[in-house]
Amino acid sequence: MNAAFQSLPPSAASSVVVEETALRTEALSLWYGKRQALSDIDLDVPARRITALIGPSGCGKSSLLRCLNRLNDEIAEARVAGRVRVGEIDAYAKDTLVHDLRRRVGMVFQKPNPFPLSIHDNVAYGLRLLGIKRRRELDERIESALKAAALWDEVSSRLDDSALELSLGQQQRLVIARAIAVEPEVLLLDEPASALDPAATLRFEELLHELAQRYTLLLVTHNMQQAARVSHYAAFLHEGRLVEFGDTDALFTNPRVRQTEDFITGRYG
Numbered sequence: 001m002n003a004a005f006q007s008l009p010p011s012a013a014s015s016v017v018v019e020e021t022a023l024r025t026e027a028l029s030l031w032y033g034k035r036q037a038l039s040d041i042d043l044d045v046p047a048r049r050i051t052a053l054i055g056p057s058g059c060g061k062s063s064l065l066r067c068l069n070r071l072n073d074e075i076a077e078a079r080v081a082g083r084v085r086v087g088e089i090d091a092y093a094k095d096t097l098v099h100d101l102r103r104r105v106g107m108v109f110q111k112p113n114p115f116p117l118s119i120h121d122n123v124a125y126g127l128r129l130l131g132i133k134r135r136r137e138l139d140e141r142i143e144s145a146l147k148a149a150a151l152w153d154e155v156s157s158r159l160d161d162s163a164l165e166l167s168l169g170q171q172q173r174l175v176i177a178r179a180i181a182v183e184p185e186v187l188l189l190d191e192p193a194s195a196l197d198p199a200a201t202l203r204f205e206e207l208l209h210e211l212a213q214r215y216t217l218l219l220v221t222h223n224m225q226q227a228a229r230v231s232h233y234a235a236f237l238h239e240g241r242l243v244e245f246g247d248t249d250a251l252f253t254n255p256r257v258r259q260t261e262d263f264i265t266g267r268y269g
């Protein structure tokens, strides 16, 4: 899938040689009006792994995620420089279609945002946009997405009920099912577990591990235990700069940069 990519050397901020890169940013910068929110981010996101994106509030984590699937296009004063590559696709190239990019790079937000439709139609939504109309194929893909999101057993008998009737944790798994139904390459998750109770959070983390067997996950979390528990790689962002990227165990036990250490030990942020 990323054949053109694999021969490239890892980018400078990286301390690890990544076998396969699903998504790469090159000198990615972002401004809101005159204020710069991201500066020269070089990040290689490893394929079929969980990469945690950590850093203090306001450091640019959500902004970075939004650059990766061009959600910033919706913000009039946002301006992006540099490159984002997803497999062989250049996200900001003139001939790149935003809806194609967003199919490849799905997003899950902190607050689950199911559409005011049935459970079935939420998951069918993206599939219908892809032109899949045959009932049987739709139903098969919906079932498999709901199973992959660990929700099928709870909703299989009530697919026509409104998605808004589901619990928060169920809604979060439903939007994951909606996102993975279209088989994205990368799934961006912006604090997806912050509204869940401890038991639901642990189940959710198990789900992330299962998803990482097929998908590339980039996970923003404020929970350092969670980052240490679930991620394979971690990236520490501070004031719009990528300070450190590396293997999660190494970054948490032996950070190379003082700022990273101060942050993960709770001295600031």
Ligand SMILES: Nc1ncnc2c1ncn2[C@@H]1O[C@H](COP(=O)(O)OP(=O)(O)OP(=O)(O)O)[C@@H](O)[C@H]1O
Residues within 6 Å of the ligand: 032, 037, 055, 056, 057, 058, 059, 060, 061, 062, 063, 064, 075
């Ligand atoms: N739509 C916007 N317009 C203008 N400035 C913005 C916009 N969104 C974010 N910013 C600014 O960009 C900077 C980074 O914000 P961002 O939301 O990316 O941080 P974050 O790391 O996700 O923080 P948190 O952990 O609190 O969610 C902040 O200074 C914020 O005020």
Ligand SMILES: [Mg+2]
Residues within 6 Å of the ligand: 061, 062, 063, 190
């Ligand atoms: Mg944020």
